[in-house]
Amino acid sequence: MYRTISILALLALAACGPSDSPVNQGKAPDPAPNVPTIVAGRVSEAGPALAPDSGIFDAAPELTVNLLPQTVVVPRNPETSVPQISVRAVHDGKWLTMRLEWQDNTLNNTTGISDFEDMVALEFPRTPGTTPNIMMGDANNPVVVLQWRAARQAAIDRGERPESRHAYPHMSTDIDIGDLLGNDGSVYQGAAHVGNPVSLPDINSSPVLAQVAAGFSTLTSFKERIAEGRGVHNGERWRVTIHIPLGGELELVPGLVPGANSILAFAVWDGKHEERGSRKSWSPAWTPIRLDD
Amino acid sequence: MPKVYNWQLGREMDYPYNGIRPKRQVALIMDTNKCIACQTCTVICKTTWTPGRGQEHMLWNNVESKPYGFYPLGWDVKILEQHGVQPLDGDTYAGKTIFESAPANEIALGYIPGDQDYAHPNVGEDDSFGNMTRGAHLSMQHNQWMFYLPRICNHCTYPSCLASCSRQSIYKRPEDGVVLIDQERCRGYRECVKNCPYKKSFFNPVTRASEKCIGCYPKIEKGHQTQCTTSCIGKIRMTGFISTPDKAREDNPMDYIVHHAKLALPLYPQFGLEPNVYYIPPIHVPPPFLHQMFGRKTAAAIATYRKAAQDEKLLGALLLFGATERIIHRYKVEGGQTIGYDETDTEVVRVPLVEPVKIRPVWDEAHGAYRTNVT
Ligand code: SF4
Ligand code: SF4
Numbered sequence: 001m002y003r004t005i006s007i008l009a010l011l012a013l014a015a016c017g018p019s020d021s022p023v024n025q026g027k028a029p030d031p032a033p034n035v036p037t038i039v040a041g042r043v044s045e046a047g048p049a050l051a052p053d054s055g056i057f058d059a060a061p062e063l064t065v066n067l068l069p070q071t072v073v074v075p076r077n078p079e080t081s082v083p084q085i086s087v088r089a090v091h092d093g094k095w096l097t098m099r100l101e102w103q104d105n106t107l108n109n110t111t112g113i114s115d116f117e118d119m120v121a122l123e124f125p126r127t128p129g130t131t132p133n134i135m136m137g138d139a140n141n142p143v144v145v146l147q148w149r150a151a152r153q154a155a156i157d158r159g160e161r162p163e164s165r166h167a168y169p170h171m172s173t174d175i176d177i178g179d180l181l182g183n184d185g186s187v188y189q190g191a192a193h194v195g196n197p198v199s200l201p202d203i204n205s206s207p208v209l210a211q212v213a214a215g216f217s218t219l220t221s222f223k224e225r226i227a228e229g230r231g232v233h234n235g236e237r238w239r240v241t242i243h244i245p246l247g248g249e250l251e252l253v254p255g256l257v258p259g260a261n262s263i264l265a266f267a268v269w270d271g272k273h274e275e276r277g278s279r280k281s282w283s284p285a286w287t288p289i290r291l292d293d
Numbered sequence: 294m295p296k297v298y299n300w301q302l303g304r305e306m307d308y309p310y311n312g313i314r315p316k317r318q319v320a321l322i323m324d325t326n327k328c329i330a331c332q333t334c335t336v337i338c339k340t341t342w343t344p345g346r347g348q349e350h351m352l353w354n355n356v357e358s359k360p361y362g363f364y365p366l367g368w369d370v371k372i373l374e375q376h377g378v379q380p381l382d383g384d385t386y387a388g389k390t391i392f393e394s395a396p397a398n399e400i401a402l403g404y405i406p407g408d409q410d411y412a413h414p415n416v417g418e419d420d421s422f423g424n425m426t427r428g429a430h431l432s433m434q435h436n437q438w439m440f441y442l443p444r445i446c447n448h449c450t451y452p453s454c455l456a457s458c459s460r461q462s463i464y465k466r467p468e469d470g471v472v473l474i475d476q477e478r479c480r481g482y483r484e485c486v487k488n489c490p491y492k493k494s495f496f497n498p499v500t501r502a503s504e505k506c507i508g509c510y511p512k513i514e515k516g517h518q519t520q521c522t523t524s525c526i527g528k529i530r531m532t533g534f535i536s537t538p539d540k541a542r543e544d545n546p547m548d549y550i551v552h553h554a555k556l557a558l559p560l561y562p563q564f565g566l567e568p569n570v571y572y573i574p575p576i577h578v579p580p581p582f583l584h585q586m587f588g589r590k591t592a593a594a595i596a597t598y599r600k601a602a603q604d605e606k607l608l609g610a611l612l613l614f615g616a617t618e619r620i621i622h623r624y625k626v627e628g629g630q631t632i633g634y635d636e637t638d639t640e641v642v643r644v645p646l647v648e649p650v651k652i653r654p655v656w657d658e659a660h661g662a663y664r665t666n667v668t
Contacts, residue, residue, distance in 0.1 A: 162347075162500075176346075178346065188344055190345075194476050199502060274405070
């Protein structure tokens with residue numbers, strides 16, 4: 001079952017490789033004038049150094065996007081934990097930075113046995129000019145999903161791969177397989193050992209998982225394509241930046257260049273309500289975005 | 294939702310996927326009457342598979358003392374309470390499975406245990422409490438009885454963990470029915486942890502992915518029984534391949550015990566997963582408790598067990614427990630012995646039906662000493 005889907009995902013990826021998607025081909029049409037659009041103005045610096053609380057965002061127009069509980073696929077989320085997300089965007093020609101803000105008075109940035117982390121994600125069509133199924137794309141129209149994760153950021157900030165003692169500081173254990181076997185103990189780190197990106201096999205990676213999907217259950221991480229991001233929680237709300245490289249070798253979203261129009265969608269997970277996977281608040285319609293020249 | 298046939302329920306049931314049975318299904322039989330709770334199985338499983346960081350709370354194999362022992366805490370009473378009272382009599386199960394009683398928005402009934410629920414396995418399970426009056430050993434809510442219940446993943450025919458994984462990261466191997474979590478694809482959503490009613494899928498907070506018993510598949514592939522089976526001090530376990538009842542072979546010891554003698558029964562079959570660990574129920578426990586746990590055929594299974602010595606074939610199958618590391622595909626009873634054969638039909642073990650007994654005189658002439666029984 002899983003193999004079939006992987007093959008589909010690969011085929012979809014192959015079908016939209018760089019040579020098949022010249023930047024100007026199939027540019028998204030200009031949005032209708034009355035459709036609320038996110039406008040990313042040009043600024044001098046929009047790379048990963050741009051902090052979520054930076055004053056640069058004050059000048060950017062804000063668009064509030066309403067979110068609904070995900071109630072299409074099971075397991076469903078019966079209630080919206082996060083009903084709205086405020087979005088601002090800027091770019092400097094090399095990076096597009098989306099600044100996302102939502103109310104959440106509980107910080108959830110650990111992954112104990114029974115706790116879940118706060119997360120936010122952006123979704124773009126992988127092929128310029130297409131309008132994929134908003135729910136993870138489809139076999140012919142894949143999507144790029146950039147997901148920032150609070151616990152991932154916390155681990156990266158600590159500079160240490162996750163350990164049980166981070167969630168359980170007073171734990172004790174009889175055997176430390178790392179002490180006994182050194183690096184050979186890594187075989188007992190199943191997911192990390194096989195390079196599962198959620199296991200943070202590389203502590204120097206990004207708090208944002210850059211992924212591609214071509215339908216339900218197909219979300220797969222890019223090995224090398226990197227988006228950056230940073231979240232700041234002030235006790236009442238999150239402000240998160242997601243930095244997306246524009247064009248060049250690191251290009252993540254083909255066609256997303258200064259002067260272009262595209263569309264995107266949003267999802268937020270509230271760890272306090274055990275949200276993960278399909279248990280989320282999401283924007284059920286694509287929102288247009290325009291990058292000023 | 295597709296319909297699948299669950300022979301343990303004697304009927305079709307709802308399941309999110311079409312029912313494709315593996316080419317063969319690995320299974321275990323455990324004789325609860327012989328378990329001494331030495332936890333050797335728990336320790337060997339732990340040292341073989343889960344000594345890593347983030348696995349500290351994980352016991353893919355555990356042994357708990359019923360009725361008060363649970364790992365994780367309250368695992369079965371919690372899901373039984375959610376499931377509600379179900380009718381268990383009759384050849385066809387008239388109640389609902391955990392898929393059929395799923396709340397709106399969910400695949401199945403379930404809950405995620407709290408981290409404390411994993412924290413103290415076995416602590417206090419069979420300790421006495423309160424003051425002992427002269428002559429009494431123990432005072433409890435009911436007459437004194439208990440038994441040990443060893444548990445591993447059931448490598449279910451209709452796994453709820455697999456059905457619940459929204460990333461389809463869990464798969465059932467067509468070659469042996471072992472249920473595995475793809476460690477590359479899992480994202481730690483814990484839907485499997487939530488919906489496995491046996492709570493045999495675990496979250497690893499270090500790798501942030503879920504993990505579960507792998508049925509010692511590297512051993513199974515080599516024709517060997519699982520670690521918990523071959524280490525078992527009480528020789529209570531047998532690993533082998535089980536057929537569906539319509540294809541049961543009398544010369545397969547697993548089939549003989551489960552299908553022909555109907556001696557070993559699945560744990561909580563009413564959940565609807567068609568679990569593949571089969572238990573010979575304890576003979577001294579109040580029937581209503583066992584009825585709920587192993588289904589309505591418990592009383593007949595206990596009656597069969599009490600006269601197992603009179604059925605040479607059954608005795609022969611039971612004596613193969615713990616007798617060899619190899620998986621036995623065929624056996625026969627001949628000349629007062631039970632003989633087991635591996636997949637290539639090569640003889641791998643021979644056990645006498647009656648152990649030779651030698652009675653030695655109390656006085657040892659050679660050493661000029663009395664023999665004393667120190668065990
Ligand atoms: S016992 Fe639980 S973890 Fe094992 S196969 Fe069945 S549902 Fe999955
Ligand atoms: S090794 Fe055997 S006898 Fe000992 S606890 Fe495990 S199942 Fe019971």
